[in-house]
Amino acid sequence: MKDVRIVVCGLGNVGKAFVELLAERAPDVEARYALRLVLAAAVDIGGAAVCDAPGGLPARELLAHLHAGGRVEGFGKFGRPGLSGPEALDAAAVLVEATPTNLTDGEPGRTHIVAALRRGREVVSANKGPIVLFYKELLELARQNRCGLHISAATAAALPTLDVARVCLAGSRILSVEGILNGTTNYILSRMRAGGAAYETALKEAQQLGIAETDPRKDVGGFDTAAKLVIIANVLFGPSFRLEDVPTQGITGVTPEDIARAGKDGEVIKLVGSAERVGGEVRLRVAPQRLKATHPLASVNGSEKAISYMTDTMDRITVSGGKSSPVGAAAALLKDLINAYV
Amino acid sequence: MKDVRIVVCGLGNVGKAFVELLAERAPDVEARYALRLVLAAAVDIGGAAVCDAPGGLPARELLAHLHAGGRVEGFGKFGRPGLSGPEALDAAAVLVEATPTNLTDGEPGRTHIVAALRRGREVVSANKGPIVLFYKELLELARQNRCGLHISAATAAALPTLDVARVCLAGSRILSVEGILNGTTNYILSRMRAGGAAYETALKEAQQLGIAETDPRKDVGGFDTAAKLVIIANVLFGPSFRLEDVPTQGITGVTPEDIARAGKDGEVIKLVGSAERVGGEVRLRVAPQRLKATHPLASVNGSEKAISYMTDTMDRITVSGGKSSPVGAAAALLKDLINAYV
Numbered sequence: 216m217k218d219v220r221i222v223v224c225g226l227g228n229v230g231k232a233f234v235e236l237l238a239e240r241a242p243d244v245e246a247r248y249a250l251r252l253v254l255a256a257a258v259d260i261g262g263a264a265v266c267d268a269p270g271g272l273p274a275r276e277l278l279a280h281l282h283a284g285g286r287v288e289g290f291g292k293f294g295r296p297g298l299s300g301p302e303a304l305d306a307a308a309v310l311v312e313a314t315p316t317n318l319t320d321g322e323p324g325r326t327h328i329v330a331a332l333r334r335g336r337e338v339v340s341a342n343k344g345p346i347v348l349f350y351k352e353l354l355e356l357a358r359q360n361r362c363g364l365h366i367s368a369a370t371a372a373a374l375p376t377l378d379v380a381r382v383c384l385a386g387s388r389i390l391s392v393e394g395i396l397n398g399t400t401n402y403i404l405s406r407m408r409a410g411g412a413a414y415e416t417a418l419k420e421a422q423q424l425g426i427a428e429t430d431p432r433k434d435v436g437g438f439d440t441a442a443k444l445v446i447i448a449n450v451l452f453g454p455s456f457r458l459e460d461v462p463t464q465g466i467t468g469v470t471p472e473d474i475a476r477a478g479k480d481g482e483v484i485k486l487v488g489s490a491e492r493v494g495g496e497v498r499l500r501v502a503p504q505r506l507k508a509t510h511p512l513a514s515v516n517g518s519e520k521a522i523s524y525m526t527d528t529m530d531r532i533t534v535s536g537g538k539s540s541p542v543g544a545a546a547a548l549l550k551d552l553i554n555a556y557v
Numbered sequence: 558m559k560d561v562r563i564v565v566c567g568l569g570n571v572g573k574a575f576v577e578l579l580a581e582r583a584p585d586v587e588a589r590y591a592l593r594l595v596l597a598a599a600v601d602i603g604g605a606a607v608c609d610a611p612g613g614l615p616a617r618e619l620l621a622h623l624h625a626g627g628r629v630e631g632f633g634k635f636g637r638p639g640l641s642g643p644e645a646l647d648a649a650a651v652l653v654e655a656t657p658t659n660l661t662d663g664e665p666g667r668t669h670i671v672a673a674l675r676r677g678r679e680v681v682s683a684n685k686g687p688i689v690l691f692y693k694e695l696l697e698l699a700r701q702n703r704c705g706l707h708i709s710a711a712t713a714a715a716l717p718t719l720d721v722a723r724v725c726l727a728g729s730r731i732l733s734v735e736g737i738l739n740g741t742t743n744y745i746l747s748r749m750r751a752g753g754a755a756y757e758t759a760l761k762e763a764q765q766l767g768i769a770e771t772d773p774r775k776d777v778g779g780f781d782t783a784a785k786l787v788i789i790a791n792v793l794f795g796p797s798f799r800l801e802d803v804p805t806q807g808i809t810g811v812t813p814e815d816i817a818r819a820g821k822d823g824e825v826i827k828l829v830g831s832a833e834r835v836g837g838e839v840r841l842r843v844a845p846q847r848l849k850a851t852h853p854l855a856s857v858n859g860s861e862k863a864i865s866y867m868t869d870t871m872d873r874i875t876v877s878g879g880k881s882s883p884v885g886a887a888a889a890l891l892k893d894l895i896n897a898y899v
Contacts, residue, residue, distance in 0.1 A: 236870065244728060373871035375725035382724045383717035383876075385899070386586060386891040511877060514856035523878075528578065528888035529715035530880035534725075535853060536865075538872035546870035549728040557727070 216245065219556060220255040220271065222307035224300040224327045225314035226287055229341050229368075230257075231278065232545035233311060238274035240549065248557050255306040262288025263298040265306055301330035309555070311548055312340040318442060318458065321345035332356040332364070339551045341368035341544050347442045351454035365551035370446045371396050372544040374520045374537030377450050378554075387526040389451055392490040396443040398518035398539040399427045399434040400466050400486045404503075405516040408474050408483060414467065426518050437465035437486060437501040444488035444499055447522075452490065452497045464502040477505045483513045511535075558587065561898060562597040562613065564649040566642040566669045567656035568629055571683050571710075572599075573620060574887035575653060580616035582891065590899050597648040604630025605640040607648055643672035651897070653890055654682040660784060660800065663687035674698040674706070681893045683710035683886050689784045693796035707893035712788045713738050714886040716862045716879030719792050720896075729868040731793055734832040738785040740860035740881035741769045741776040742808050742828045746845075747858040750816050750825060756809065768860050779807035779828060779843040786830035786841055789864075794832065794839045806844040819847045825855045853877075 221237070223230050237252055244250050253271035257264050264287045266272045272293055280290050288296040295303075300323065304310060310331035314324050324342040331338050332353065340346060345353065346369050357364040370376045371394070380389060395401050399421060406417040418435065421427035433439050441463045448456045466486050477484050487504040490497050506513045511533035515521040521535035537543055563579070565572050579594055586592050595613035599606050606629045608614045614635055622632050630638040637645075642665065646652060652673035656666050666684040673680050674695065682688060687695065688711050699706040712718045713736070722731060737743050741763060748759040760777065763769035775781050783805045790798045808828050819826050829846040832839050848855045853875035857863040863877035879885055 240728060243730075248727075373874070375721065375874065378725045379717065379721070379876075382896060383720045383892070385590075385895040386582060387888055388585075509858070511856075514853075516851070526888075528880070528884055528891075529878075530885065531878040532715070532717065533877050534721070534874065535877075536872060536874040538870070542870055543872065546729055546868075549870075550725065553727040554724060 216249050216251055217556060218251045218253060218269070219309060219552070220253045220307040221309045221311055221552070222256040222258065222300070222303050223254065223311045223313060224258045225312065225342070226257060226259040226281060227313065227315060228541040229544045230313035231281060232541035233313060233548050234274050235278055236542070236545045236549055238278070244553065248553055250553065250556055252552070256303040257287050258298070258300045258303050259287045261286055262294065262296040263303045264288065264290040264293040265295050265298065265303060266293050267306060300327040304331055304334060304336060307336065309337045309339060309552060311552070312338060312342045313548070314342055316342055317344040318347060321348045325349060328353060329356065332360050332362060335360045335362050337363050337365070337555050339365045339368070339548050339555065341548055343369045343442050343446065346446050347458055350446065350449045354454055363555050365555055366446060367551045368544050368547035370443050371520050371522070372537060372539065372547045374522065375534055376447055376522045379522070379532065379534050380451055380524060384524060384526055384529060384532065387528040389524050389526055390492055391525045392447060392451070392522065393512060394444065394447070394488045394522040395485055395512055395515050395520050396488050396522070397434055397440045397486065398520055399431065400440070401515065401520065402426050402518040403435070404466060404469065404474070404484060404486065407469070407471055408478070411471055411475070413471055414469060435465050435467050437463045440486060440488040441501045444490065444501060448490045448497060448499055456499060461499045461501060466503055469503050481508050482506060483508065485512055485515070487512065558591050558593055559898060560593045560595060560611070561651060561894070562595045562649040563651045563653055563894070564598040564600060564642070564645045565596065565653045565655060566600045567654065567684070568599060568601040568623060569655065569657060570883040571886045572655035573623060574883035575655060575890050576616050577620055578884070578887045578891055580620070586895065590895055592895065592898055594894070598645040599629050600640070600642045600645045601629045603628055604636065604638040605645045606630065606632040606635040607637050607640065607645060608635050609648060642669040646673055646676060646678060649678065651679045651681060651894060653894070654680060654684045655890070656684055658684055659686040660689060663690045667691060670695060671698065674702050674704060677702045677704050679705050679707070679897050681707045681710070681890050681897065683890055685711045685784050685788065688788050689800055692788065692791045696796055705897050707897055708788060709893045710886050710889035712785050713862050713864070714879060714881065714889045716864065717876055718789055718864045721864070721874065721876050722793055722866060726866060726868055726871060726874065729870040731866050731868055732834055733867045734789060734793070734864065735854060736786065736789070736830045736864040737827055737854055737857050737862050738830050738864070739776055739782045739828065740862055741773065742782070743857065743862065744768050744860040745777070746808060746811065746816070746826060746828065749811070749813055750820070753813055755813055756811060777807050777809050779805045782828060782830040783843045786832065786843060790832045790839060790841055798841060803841045803843060808845055811845050823850050824848060825850065827854055829854065
């Protein structure tokens, strides 16, 4: 049995879902993987809760405290007002980074991750910001300090993208990647196709269902897809891709007529993030694309996501599904955490 | 750089494709994984070829010799007439088992695998026989000798099934498994649906294309699907499942009328191998099933395969594709080999 002490930074929906999963799954993870996962500290904007005892923080009580509107730094005798993420790292072997994605400067996630890697901590991140903006530097830091940077939850969450490429395609050469990496836009396009709805109508419906955010620009503009694509490309093809180099076209210009016209040719329109080898280089692109009905991404509907790899020796391998929710993201964090130690 | 010396048992289509892949990929595997894969010995029914030198056997020359109709034990100065698989193991750290599947007593693969595990060798098997019949014993032997038993190539080859469950779903609970695990039957059903062809016509076409074997009973009777399902269930749910416990119905009774009737309800008929938790136990079954058009296996057509996992925290994850060919199986062997050392 190995004890793994964890500090969670960020207690939004994903951070809380992770703490809940930890509490619920700890006995199962002990039995199946011989890992005792211990919540040593939880950090949010105003401070932290820390427990040095072997069992760590009482996760269920912490959640009840948070759900009742309490702040983490006010969690009884464990509260540490003003204690920051890097300061809380002393208590743990792993950083679970779940602060909000910031694609401008990656903060505060970048500071947390850099501090963790410098101290040789394993990092498991659901936060895309620092990974999109600083992957090369972070990877180098992880290598220097011989620790791992695990980012499944930052790249389509419960849909396995990088795992599949790394493990299931080991030894083959990836020739191209195509992904439906954003559930919101796929939901809107699916609704426009199935119901003949206009873009605005489908968007409103998605907002009412909680699938689209009030400000949907990052999804419908293709930027979330581009961010995930940049992470995937940096891992698979070398860490030199930047968000600003990806020609990105969203779905706001797609009309019901476009979809009907494609349908007449037996095709569907999907927002695809793609990476393709052209000569010696890899070209990334995000755009609505017409796919033949036989294309494995064509039948991925609703808010579901999928990724399809074309390889030389294994032909095409496609993965679809995976819950698009805080629970799905938390499950991806737990998966990375387990795989880091097993 | 780590040297990995390999003995390949069985030089049929898969064994030869693996030797070819090894020759072609060695430089790439060295560069990407810091592994030097060395073909130390190759064994077939009449003997072996062995080379103790650091570089191992000249793989391309061996292949040319075999393609010209030569036998492995007659391969110049390397030939060892009468040398058996277990005897050849001295030369290597890994057994790649690629002799034909035998679902009666698992031989000769069983003897090779047992001998390898007893000596602490890693085993990578494309041979389903010993895995279906003796998984529990082999797993125990692997544990006792602290070595790995890697069986991707025995469970749908280049379609990743067990990898996805083990790595991508780590920490989640698998509630059910559904798979289209046999390319031949899926091809026949797809042709019956698309062209309205009778079963016999579609089978003949598949035989002409080399997709179905001259004696198709193991495929169309559902037994190949059942064998793969038993392997998957033994790995995922505990090693207690036997082939004879799986109610198995093939596709020979499926008529064009059945398919048309399903089509009218918006459904398709697929040969599905399934494992489902019912109460405290897991029930396996192989049968033609009507699937709704929205089911992720419904759009898997032609000779393609797929597996779909329903989980508690990640929802449904489906993988499809993967070349159904000796090259695909060889790629799965190479993948397992790399993952055993990386």
